[in-house]
Amino acid sequence: MSRLVIRDGEPLDAGATGAILGQSVRDHRWMPQLYSEAENIAHLGRLIDLGWVRVAVDGVIRGFLAREGAYVHALYVARGARGSGIGRRLIEDAMAQVDQLELHTFEANAGARRFYLRMGFIEAERSDGARNDEGLPDIRYVWQAGRDATRARGERTGASA
Structure with a gap:
């Protein structure tokens, strides 16, 4: 490449x-x-x-x-390029242009769900799929510039408790 x-x-x-x-x-x-x-x-x-x-x-x-x-x-x-950081590069490009991003992904798409959480998105809403063409349950994620991604994922930020 x-x-x-x-x-x-x-x-x-x-x-x-x-x-x-x-x-x-x-x-x-x-x-x-x-x-x-x-x-x-x-x-x-x-x-x-x-x-x-x-x-x-x-x-x-x-x-x-x-x-x-x-x-x-x-x-x-693309199939042969998944897992190589291209999705991250594309999301980071979008993040550099706006202060907030919003998107939906299907509940069944576990890989995408993990990816968006790693990128600092938080889950904002779930639906039964009645509002999308596919009729599949989905999740709305939101990213806000400046929000601590670790806290957004619910991870510990300090030393041991």
């Missing part, structure tokens, strides 16, 4: 980002596949046109984050 760069999404990135989204859905067996590959690409094209997408590139697109103001609509990393 060459040097990883985080940059704004461009119209020609819709194919790669749509493919990453589709592959992630297929990789999570609990996730219903509601949209075709073509629909995923068209959807990402619209988000790119709105200026919401940042991509992680090292010669090829390894992941992307779609954000509207403080709300993170999507964060996906």
Whole structure:
């Protein structure tokens, strides 16, 4: 891999980002596949046109984050690049631009839940999934700049008790 760069999404990135989204859905067996590959690409094209997408590139697109103001609509990393710090780089890029972030992740996505807690997000609300397209229970997480991430996770901050 060459040097990883985080940059704004461009119209020609819709194919790669749509493919990453589709592959992630297929990789999570609990996730219903509601949209075709073509629909995923068209959807990402619209988000790119709105200026919401940042991509992680090292010669090829390894992941992307779609954000509207403080709300993170999507964060996906390509199958072969998961666990390599790309998601962290994308979230840190978003954190550098705003004082607060909010997002939802599915309750079944244990890896994402651990990731957001490590990044300093706190759980704000749970729902039964009635408000999302997939109908899956989800959790709303919030991150606030300046909040002590250790306290946000509920970990001890002092010496032994």
